[in-house]
Amino acid sequence: MTDQAVGGDVFFVLMGAILVFAMHGGFAFLEVGTVRHKNQVNALVKILVDFAISTVAYFFVGxxxxxxxxxxxxxxxxxxxxxxxxxxxxxxxxxxxxxxFAAAIPAIISGGIAERMKFLPQCLATAALVGVGYPLFEGIVWNGNFGLQAMLTEAFGAGFHDFAGSVVVHAVGGWIALGAVLLLGPRLGRYDADGRMMGIPPSSIPWLALGSWMLCVGWFGFNVMTAGSLQAASGLVAINSLMAMVGGILSALVVGRNDPGFVHNGALAGLVAVCAGSDLMHPVGSLIVGAVAGGLFVKGFELCQSRLRIDDVLGVWPLHGLCGLWGGVAAGIFGQQALGGLGGVSLPAQIIGTLAGVVYAFVLGVAVYGVLKVAIGLRLSKDEERRGADLSIHKISATPESDILR
Structure with missing residues (x-):
């Protein structure tokens, strides 16, 4: 019976790993559908190579x-x-x-820095972030390293709770990306001489939608199988993930005025936000958390692009950074027994842990990409950017047969 139980756990966790691995295809196609045709090959290559580098860095160091x-x-x-x-x-x-999970950090960042980032510095950043930067914070939250969790438990009766990574994965990835995007600057032609935003529409809504669907399906492995064993698996996590996802969709539909990009990203916003407290909250609370996240993404994206003039191509800072931040805090609100949750969570601890995560991530992003900017540069040249990353870096476009006929 012991062997059977262990074998069941091995299979359970392996299926979770495969589902989350498939999510990286979702990251790739979400970016492919958002960037222009001249940068689609680069989007696909980046996600795959980043995963390979992440695996090696995490295996040997992280x-x-x-x-x-x-x-x-x-x-x-x-x-x-x-x-x-x-x-x-x-x-x-x-x-x-x-x-x-670790490889999701560069996959998140990839969407923000798309269409103008050199390939080598991104590969080097991936190695540094997954080998050292991300695991340091991961170990603090999920392994109790450096005593922060013990201090929060002593002070507030509960440590920082992040069941499946609203902060550890998503907010950290999003706030690192913000630092990288600020150092890169906007794409050529994104803003005119007066600072007004120029439209660059998504290249393919169907590819974008496919990416969102792949991520949504894989997310149930991301959240549910974080339990780590068959015995610990909980249907509450599954239903909370579902309710947050649909809450994000409906909210983004309304706030985003039927925009398909917002709708498909609204699903992801809800799922990002529910990760932290998916094992604690009531499904109605999860629906509310997801709905807030969907609206937060839409308004955050508009603020980022139009008013702050931060050219975050896929909106990874509002999607992962802001919605992940909201998820960390929301676990401390809707996880309370008074709001139908299971309890055992502290709002002050959630606020402190969440703020610690986003501050750490932003400083880390500025430091890693800042060093690379000084050492080898971050951006493609203007001519390379106009030509597109596909031809400039990979020497082939997404439609090579069409290129031959020109």
Whole structure:
């Protein structure tokens, strides 16, 4: 029975890892549908290469920073024959699962810096962020490193609760991206000489929609299978994720005045926000959290692009940064028993943990991309940007047959 139980957990976590891995295809196609045709190949290549770099960096460095475990031992130990490794390779599939979370950081950033970022500095940034930057905060929240969780528990009766990463993954990725976008500056032609925004419509709503659907489906692995075992799995997490998603869709539909880009991103906004408290909240609370997130994304995107003139191509700062921030705080509100939640969460601890995460992430983003800007530069040249990243970096476009006929 013990072997069967462990084998079930291995399969459960592995399916979660595969679902979240599939979400990276969603990141890719969401970006493909948003950027112009001349940058679609670059979007696809970036997400895939970033995942590969993330896996290597997290395997050799990052996972050790977060959890103190090294995989540089023999295979017999890895599969459960040594201290710190669970039977039947359960630790290994948990690593796979957490790797897909870590690789979401550069995938999030990719959407903000699209259409004008050099390839090499982004690869180097991925290695630094997934190898060191992200795991340090991940370890603080999910492994109790450096004593912050213990201090919050002593002071407020509960530590910072982020079940599936509203802050640890999404807000951190979004606020790192903000630093990178500010250092890059806007795309050529995005704003005129008077600072007025010039329209650059999405290249393909169907591709954008496909990306959103892939992310939505995979998100149920992202949230539900964070439990880590069959015994700990909860249907509450699933229904809360569903309700937050539809809340985000409906809110973005209304606030965004039927705009299809807002609608499809509204689903993601709701899912980002519910991650932190999906194991605590009542479904009605999750619906409200998702609805607030959908409206927050629309208004945040408009503020970012039009008034602040921050050219965040996919709106990753409002989507992941702001909605992730809201999710961290919302867990401390709607997780309370008075609002139908399970309790065991502290609003002051949620506020402190969330603010710590976004401040850390923004400083980290400015530092990593700032160093790269000084050392090797971040942007394509003006001629390369006009030509497009596909031809400038990869020497092939998304429609090579059409290019031959020109």
């Amino acid at each position: 996972y050790g920073f977060a959890y103190g475990t090294s995989f540089l031992v023999d295979a017999a130990t890895l599969t459960g024959g040594g201290v710190g490794f669970e039977l039947q390779g359960l630790t290994l599939v948990k690593f796979f699962f957490l790797t897909t």
